[in-house]
Amino acid sequence: TQYVYRFGGGVSDGGKGDKNLLGGKGANLAEMASIGLPVPPGFTISTEFCEVYYDEGRAFPQALRDEVATGIAHIEGVTGKKFGDAGDPLLVSVRSGARASMPGMMDTVLNLGLNDETVKGLAATSGDDRFAWDSYRRFIQMYADVVLELDHGSFEEALEIAKEDKGYYLDTELTAEDLQALVAEYKALVEAQWNKPFPQDVHDQLWGAVGAVFGSWQSERAKVYRRLNDIPAAWGTAVNVQAMVFGNMGDTSATGVAFTRDPAKGDRAYYGEFLINAQGEDVVAGIRTPQYLTKAARETANAKPASMEEAMPVVFGELAKVFDLLETHYRDMQDIEFTVQQGKLWMLQTRSGKRTAKAALKIAVDMAEEGLITREEAVARVDPQALDQLLHPTLDPNAVRDVLTKGLPASPGAASGMAVFDSDTAEKRAAAGESVILIRVETSPEDIHGMHAAKGILTARGGMTSHAAVVARGMGRPCVSGAGTISIDAKAGVMRVGTGSAGREIREGDTITIDGTTGEVMAGAVPTVQPELSGDFGTLMVWADGVRRLRVRANAETPLDARVAREFGAEGIGLCRTEHMFFDAARITAVRQMILAEDEKGRRIALEKLLPEQRADFIQLFEVMAGLPVTIRLLDPPLHEFLPHEESEFAEVAAAAGVDVDILKRRAAELHEFNPMLGHRGCRLGVTYPEIYEMQARAIFEAAVEVADKSGDAPIPEVMIPLVATRRELELMKVVVDKAAQAVFADKGRTIEYLVGTMIELPRAALMAGEIAEIGEFFSFGTNDLTQTTLGVSRDDAARFLTTYVERGIYAKDPFVSLDVEGVGQLIEIAAERGRAARPGIKLGICGEHGGDPASIAFCESIGLDYVSASPYRVPIARLAAAQAAL
Numbered sequence: 001t002q003y004v005y006r007f008g009g010g011v012s013d014g015g016k017g018d019k020n021l022l023g024g025k026g027a028n029l030a031e032m033a034s035i036g037l038p039v040p041p042g043f044t045i046s047t048e049f050c051e052v053y054y055d056e057g058r059a060f061p062q063a064l065r066d067e068v069a070t071g072i073a074h075i076e077g078v079t080g081k082k083f084g085d086a087g088d089p090l091l092v093s094v095r096s097g098a099r100a101s102m103p104g105m106m107d108t109v110l111n112l113g114l115n116d117e118t119v120k121g122l123a124a125t126s127g128d129d130r131f132a133w134d135s136y137r138r139f140i141q142m143y144a145d146v147v148l149e150l151d152h153g154s155f156e157e158a159l160e161i162a163k164e165d166k167g168y169y170l171d172t173e174l175t176a177e178d179l180q181a182l183v184a185e186y187k188a189l190v191e192a193q194w195n196k197p198f199p200q201d202v203h204d205q206l207w208g209a210v211g212a213v214f215g216s217w218q219s220e221r222a223k224v225y226r227r228l229n230d231i232p233a234a235w236g237t238a239v240n241v242q243a244m245v246f247g248n249m250g251d252t253s254a255t256g257v258a259f260t261r262d263p264a265k266g267d268r269a270y271y272g273e274f275l276i277n278a279q280g281e282d283v284v285a286g287i288r289t290p291q292y293l294t295k296a297a298r299e300t301a302n303a304k305p306a307s308m309e310e311a312m313p314v315v316f317g318e319l320a321k322v323f324d325l326l327e328t329h330y331r332d333m334q335d336i337e338f339t340v341q342q343g344k345l346w347m348l349q350t351r352s353g354k355r356t357a358k359a360a361l362k363i364a365v366d367m368a369e370e371g372l373i374t375r376e377e378a379v380a381r382v383d384p385q386a387l388d389q390l391l392h393p394t395l396d397p398n399a400v401r402d403v404l405t406k407g408l409p410a411s412p413g414a415a416s417g418m419a420v421f422d423s424d425t426a427e428k429r430a431a432a433g434e435s436v437i438l439i440r441v442e443t444s445p446e447d448i449h450g451m452h453a454a455k456g457i458l459t460a461r462g463g464m465t466s467h468a469a470v471v472a473r474g475m476g477r478p479c480v481s482g483a484g485t486i487s488i489d490a491k492a493g494v495m496r497v498g499t500g501s502a503g504r505e506i507r508e509g510d511t512i513t514i515d516g517t518t519g520e521v522m523a524g525a526v527p528t529v530q531p532e533l534s535g536d537f538g539t540l541m542v543w544a545d546g547v548r549r550l551r552v553r554a555n556a557e558t559p560l561d562a563r564v565a566r567e568f569g570a571e572g573i574g575l576c577r578t579e580h581m582f583f584d585a586a587r588i589t590a591v592r593q594m595i596l597a598e599d600e601k602g603r604r605i606a607l608e609k610l611l612p613e614q615r616a617d618f619i620q621l622f623e624v625m626a627g628l629p630v631t632i633r634l635l636d637p638p639l640h641e642f643l644p645h646e647e648s649e650f651a652e653v654a655a656a657a658g659v660d661v662d663i664l665k666r667r668a669a670e671l672h673e674f675n676p677m678l679g680h681r682g683c684r685l686g687v688t689y690p691e692i693y694e695m696q697a698r699a700i701f702e703a704a705v706e707v708a709d710k711s712g713d714a715p716i717p718e719v720m721i722p723l724v725a726t727r728r729e730l731e732l733m734k735v736v737v738d739k740a741a742q743a744v745f746a747d748k749g750r751t752i753e754y755l756v757g758t759m760i761e762l763p764r765a766a767l768m769a770g771e772i773a774e775i776g777e778f779f780s781f782g783t784n785d786l787t788q789t790t791l792g793v794s795r796d797d798a799a800r801f802l803t804t805y806v807e808r809g810i811y812a813k814d815p816f817v818s819l820d821v822e823g824v825g826q827l828i829e830i831a832a833e834r835g836r837a838a839r840p841g842i843k844l845g846i847c848g849e850h851g852g853d854p855a856s857i858a859f860c861e862s863i864g865l866d867y868v869s870a871s872p873y874r875v876p877i878a879r880l881a882a883a884q885a886a887l
């Protein structure tokens, strides 16, 4: 096998397609050389050798030594210098380079090949003593740190003392003699710490550095990084050995880093920094303040030191040409490292540049419009998840923050407001026009009105899929959940962070700020900036829509959410959870009367009161979604969720509902369940109390007829029966719904098209989908419950162990966030197949949290579902992800 690949001087053994073999850096160096760019000659030892290195017990076989000798000869041939030659020495850099840029890998060693003899040769050929000794002292310092792993601080200290002794401030003030003395001191430090003299043999230096790069692949830091980023250990790293070029040879020399476009905003402007008379990482190390690349950037920043465009106009012109050439060649924004040696430009690295979501969007759209890439490529290039950042307000990055604590980033966006500890107060204060942040230990369905009224939600308990997190995401409210270091005393209206003298207190009415994107909780108001959905966003979305097959709907209950969803491009509602309509303060009393009723007659009286309210809800929703499908799920949660839990509430609730406190308490006790999620809920309510579903169905059809009469544009209600396990359940419930429909249609003299279907959220339902599809006209996969019931993991309690499960690799990702394709996905596939066999063309969709997750959406595309339904703010993410899945 060949392990060494040369580049430069008109030779390129590899190219950009060889990233796996040569690592990103090596492949791109070869590529740049092959398209005629000025790249210092060098060679890459391939990633394949990395494995051999470990197999050989960290030794170098003769075959490799021979190949490396050929590589060195190549560099010598191109440069006319000789490695280790005392007259005109060749110096090289040794650079690591995995497939993906990877922290934890060995840092670059520059100026390798210097020793007590060659330093004199360098001084003679360059005519610059100071430069030669500065290079030598840099080399020893780097080699000692990176390869020998000696105490970094002692070298820094020696340098500082040398400067202090002379009363210097800058490194550049050190003279050749000073530096020569420093080199002697450095060598003594090495010998003292390493028990061996600093290697004078340049080949020993080279193999030491090469070994250190391969060795760093198994460093603890690299291992941790690989684990966190799913990088297989088998990939290995490559090593690049390259002729040095010197940015530290006086005022016509420089080193710099640049982006071909602005990586923050995406503007088409060269962007970067450079330093005159500097080497390597001086630019990023912050030893001196780097200068701007362009005149325009310098002027905008109001900075004095000349930009590269002004200081070195000719080289800058060349660089600008290289930027354009690289962009055209790679068809993407590039992140570049370069050096200028005495007026001559050298390219040292290029790669696709990292960018913010905003820049990604702008660059993709601009490049498609410039004709550099196709529209499909533009669609493929933007990370759907990153759009999340763009759709919510963010904290002003320049504002001061007084961070109290950090919780989980449960729902993105930032908000400031007064601290409030219960939902009723939140609603009252919000109604009075104030911004509130609702703070709860955890939230329950009873908090819906408070969450709606609040600008943001903070909880002390609960994970990324806790009630607070799911509901907040659905509403587009920022939320920080599971902020474990806070303790809340809701009764006293106070929250405490930390203990003892370091403790802080936030009382009701105090202003706080939460950032649901980072999980930070701050005291006081931090100004937020509204997102601007620029033209680029709209453009990319239109292109995405042109590509995707899957329809995208929204999970929404309120007209407000529905409108937001439509603005974001939802093509209907995939899940309207009717119980959310019952928690409203005005209605909950009637709901409670219904629950407390002793018999059907009593329940019907209470339901009569709810009918007009429900009808009004649906009218509003249908108006917003005129002409589009709206899936309405009939009542799903266990009834006791609507009853009070706190002793203190009972009297008030009993009075409002017009019953005796004892009756209320007895009913609450009767309704108590040990495992309510598997209890008396879903269609089980409809089976035992059909009058509830009957009322809901009537409200739906009356509203549909009314909207159709008014606007002529009839909605398409899809009545969904939850938690069905058997054909018979659905059959019974369909009779109830159909009867209500017939009654309304006869009464109003108008017929509306509608469907009755079910949610598939129990494994049995998935398996029996063939039978169930004989009755049901559509399936919507309720993947939150389906995940819960298939894994046997309660999503409300999973936070305690799920993180550990993900860390240990038991599940690749949180299965409530990204669908467990292997397990739960199999049930969905089975259900889709059996459902279609029984009822060809049966409408299939997904409405769990997964409907807004790109990986889950890709799965939905692969099995040919008809639509996904996501929370309103995730609709654009779903549209883009659906398009990418179709590409």
Ligand code: ADP
Residues within 6 Å of the ligand: 040, 092, 093, 094, 095, 096, 107, 108, 110, 242, 243, 244, 245, 246, 247, 255, 279, 280, 281, 337, 338, 339, 348, 349
């Ligand atoms: P990283 O992956 O950390 O960016 P690099 O291998 O790119 O490490 O090296 C860091 C810097 O060292 C480069 O940006 C460049 O300034 C300098 N450098 C590396 N090789 C050479 C070389 N052959 N000549 C001059 N400078 C070099």
Ligand code: MG
Residues within 6 Å of the ligand: 107, 108
């Ligand atoms: Mg580095």
Ligand code: MG
Residues within 6 Å of the ligand: 337, 349
């Ligand atoms: Mg680099």
